[in-house]
Amino acid sequence: MDKISGTFGLVGCGQLGAALAGALLRAEAVAPARMWVANRSGPVPALAGHAGLNWTADVGLLAERCDTLLLALPPAAGRKLRLAGAGRLVISVMAGVTVEELGAVSGGARVVRAMSSPAAAIGMACSPWFAAAGVRAADRATVRALFAACGTTDEVPAESQIDVFTAITGPVPGFVAAFAASVQDYAQAQGVAPEVARRAVGQLFHAAGAMLATSERPAADFVEEMVDYAGTTAAGLGALRAAGLSDVIAQGLEAARRRCLTIGREEG
Numbered sequence: 341m342d343k344i345s346g347t348f349g350l351v352g353c354g355q356l357g358a359a360l361a362g363a364l365l366r367a368e369a370v371a372p373a374r375m376w377v378a379n380r381s382g383p384v385p386a387l388a389g390h391a392g393l394n395w396t397a398d399v400g401l402l403a404e405r406c407d408t409l410l411l412a413l414p415p416a417a418g419r420k421l422r423l424a425g426a427g428r429l430v431i432s433v434m435a436g437v438t439v440e441e442l443g444a445v446s447g448g449a450r451v452v453r454a455m456s457s458p459a460a461a462i463g464m465a466c467s468p469w470f471a472a473a474g475v476r477a478a479d480r481a482t483v484r485a486l487f488a489a490c491g492t493t494d495e496v497p498a499e500s501q502i503d504v505f506t507a508i509t510g511p512v513p514g515f516v517a518a519f520a521a522s523v524q525d526y527a528q529a530q531g532v533a534p535e536v537a538r539r540a541v542g543q544l545f546h547a548a549g550a551m552l553a554t555s556e557r558p559a560a561d562f563v564e565e566m567v568d569y570a571g572t573t574a575a576g577l578g579a580l581r582a583a584g585l586s587d588v589i590a591q592g593l594e595a596a597r598r599r600c601l602t603i604g605r606e607e608g
């Protein structure tokens with residue numbers, strides 16, 4: 341696993357921040373002694389096994405001590421930061437906080453706007469990122485090393501795509517969990533015991549995810565394969581298509597993307 345050179349500072353260590361930090365530490369991309377973590381309530385249980393971390397409630401001190409900063413605090417709080425970190429690489433996973441706003445937060449041009457998910461805790465996050473004009477080649481290597489420790493990662497050519505990915509990622513499985521819950525509800529409504537239904541849904545979605553993740557083929561190929569098979573699944577897929585499944589999913593994702601443009605701004 342690629343290492344991240346220098347000191348690394350994480351601001352915000354909740355659902356996402358703790359998952360990202362834990363992934364970096366397990367991958368030994370950053371040694372605990374080189375990692376600083378800033379929040380308001382101090383050390384978190386999720387990182388208790390990593391002795392030597394530097395904890396602080398002083399974000400300014402962290403910014404002074406760290407060469408690379410990762411912002412994983414709520415958008416409303418993150419927008420208010422002023423790090424005066426002109427000489428540092430500042431990476432954000434905050435929903436909806438734009439590159440322009442990150443420039444004001446960091447005081448510099450070396451800013452990266454990214455998206456990720458708590459699946460980093462099991463090395464299965466999807467972390468796309470967009471680099472501002474001031475980001476250097478060495479910075480890109482740092483960003484790749486950071487997110488490669490958490491799962492898959494890709495640089496995208498347009499900041500607007502980070503809004504799209506913000507809609508898609510969601511906390512943990514996001515929309516996929518909603519679909520899985522509907523499948524479990526259906527099974528239970530048909531008399532299947534809750535624990536049996538839960539275990540079955542977990543296995544089915546785990547298998548589907550593994551097959552999709554390990555295949556170069558698009559998901560649509562798998563759907564068409566089942567339609568062509570013309571069995572029971574095809575009947576179900578036909579009913580879902582007739583009910584407008586794709587449009588409903590697109591509506592949900594678009595609502596999430598639009599929310600990305602407003603989140604954390606209403607608090608003022």
Ligand SMILES: NC(=O)C1=CN([C@@H]2O[C@H](COP(=O)(O)OP(=O)(O)OC[C@H]3O[C@@H](n4cnc5c(N)ncnc54)[C@H](OP(=O)(O)O)[C@@H]3O)[C@@H](O)[C@H]2O)C=CC1
Nearest residue numbers: 352353354355356379380381412413414415434435511512
């Ligand atoms: N959860 C998810 O699935 C995803 C989250 N994100 C983004 O990641 C960011 C964090 O989200 P998430 O981890 O879920 O949120 P949580 O509420 O779980 O964690 C927020 C963290 O920020 C800290 N914090 C809050 N205010 C401040 C402050 N002023 N200074 C320093 N630390 C602060 C909190 O600790 P304390 O109270 O001790 O200060 C806590 O550690 C958000 O911007 C969110 O949009 C992006 C993708 C997915």
Ligand SMILES: O=C(O)[C@@H]1CCC=N1
Nearest residue numbers: 435506507509510511
């Ligand atoms: O649902 C959310 O707000 C978090 C932030 C981006 C993705 N998930």
